[in-house]
Amino acid sequence: MTKYQNQLTETFSALADPTRRAIVSRLCEGPASIGELSEPFKIALPTLLKHVQILEKSGLVSTQKTGRVRTCRIETGALKAGDDWLRQHLALWEDRLDRMEHHINTMKKEH
Amino acid sequence: MTKYQNQLTETFSALADPTRRAIVSRLCEGPASIGELSEPFKIALPTLLKHVQILEKSGLVSTQKTGRVRTCRIETGALKAGDDWLRQHLALWEDRLDRMEHHINTMKKEH
């Protein structure tokens, strides 16, 4: 598996979990600490931390520790990579449908 | 978890596996049977079938059996839903950056 494939796998895996998507949504409103992130969820801190680490590994989120507080923020690179993959595939399929339609119209005219 | 959340979870989970992404890529070139799909991969038929079933459940792919052959094709709905989520979040974050930049510029002028 190429690095690009690996990156996509990590991005989509990270986004496959509803808690992690909620974290991403929250971070789109602005940076937050681990404690702030954990508040809206009914999960233990170590569990939340693990989610943040997965998001960080996938490149969706970056973090920085200052004193005893770790601040998390969104990174758009991985979001864009996922979006690019989806759009490319949508475009591929739609091109195919267009070509098919064109082909059918050509056939009709020939009658 | 709402139905929409569930749908997103299934879509992103489905896309998290490289074999399944390869199946989606292949099907963007046009419909294919289970046998045709399995050829490029070094995996057993039951494994491939399971992947196709996961893709079908997520709504990314639809299948139809005629005689003894099952034909698989892309469905764009789930692809679009995933793309929408990503684009919405990219937009959210970029709006925030714009507002921040505007704020900084306003502060500068006030000096």
Added chain:
DNA sequence: TTGATACTTAGTCATGTGACGAAGTATTGA
């Protein structure tokens, strides 16, 4: 300096996932 705060690590557990081979079913072609 010392107690509170904010994570962090370690260890455990139930469940889910992706893989396989073997054996089954339903169609098709000769």
Added chain:
DNA sequence: TCAATACTTCGTCACATGACTAAGTATCAA
């Protein structure tokens, strides 16, 4: 009819995932 084809189901297995509690460590405030 009957062998070949194209899945499909079944049972199993190793490993990954997401959750927890308990017990750390590092920083800050009084």
